[in-house]
Amino acid sequence: MQNRTKRITLVGLFIALCILIPIIFHMFGLGKMFLPMFLPILLAAFTIQYPGALFVGTLGPLVSSLSTGMPPLFPMALSMSIEGLVTAWAASYLYFRRNISFWICLITAVLFQRIARVLMLLLILPLFGLPVKSVTLADFTYSFPGVILQLAIVPIIMRVLWKFNIAKRGG
Numbered sequence: 001m002q003n004r005t006k007r008i009t010l011v012g013l014f015i016a017l018c019i020l021i022p023i024i025f026h027m028f029g030l031g032k033m034f035l036p037m038f039l040p041i042l043l044a045a046f047t048i049q050y051p052g053a054l055f056v057g058t059l060g061p062l063v064s065s066l067s068t069g070m071p072p073l074f075p076m077a078l079s080m081s082i083e084g085l086v087t088a089w090a091a092s093y094l095y096f097r098r099n100i101s102f103w104i105c106l107i108t109a110v111l112f113q114r115i116a117r118v119l120m121l122l123l124i125l126p127l128f129g130l131p132v133k134s135v136t137l138a139d140f141t142y143s144f145p146g147v148i149l150q151l152a153i154v155p156i157i158m159r160v161l162w163k164f165n166i167a168k169r170g171g
Contacts, residue, residue, distance in 0.1 A: 010044070010052070014041070014047075015055075019063065032142065037061055037064065040056065042106070044056035045091035046154070052092075054085055075120075079124060082116055087116070089112075091105050106150075110151065118139075
């Protein structure tokens with residue numbers, strides 16, 4: 001019972017962070033470039049075992065959109081929900097179910113996240129008559145600082161969570 005309560009509490013905490021962290025980044029005009037929504041999604045994936053992390057990855061962008069208007073529900077929040085789902089699945093599944101090392105899981109999850117982003121843009125942009133090739137390349141380049149931030153910050157925070165037994169070390 002205690003583990004279930006802890007998982008539910010952590011899911012709620014990480015969804016709340018999916019709202020709070022982007023607000024802080026957007027206050028300084030750094031939202032889109034640094035991909036702040038994906039920080040709590042990745043942390044959830046390494047803290048809450050699969051499938052709990054999938055709830056955070058999927059619901060985080062939607063709850064943020066409905067409560068703050070960021071990101072706009074269509075097409076961004078829906079697209080980011082798919083990206084969050086893919087990110088959480090890749091990290092959590094590989095880390096907890098396949099016992100793959102943290103770093104390989106983190107890098108794989110971030111790569112899957114960016115691939116999911118490009119695929120979502122390829123599906124969505126034609127609906128609005130926008131040029132797919134140039135926009136996807138620009139989006140991928142523009143978000144590069146966010147990828148670097150994820151690869152730098154998530155390991156540091158995870159070390160703290162492991163040290164205080166908030167998260168279970170896997171892999």
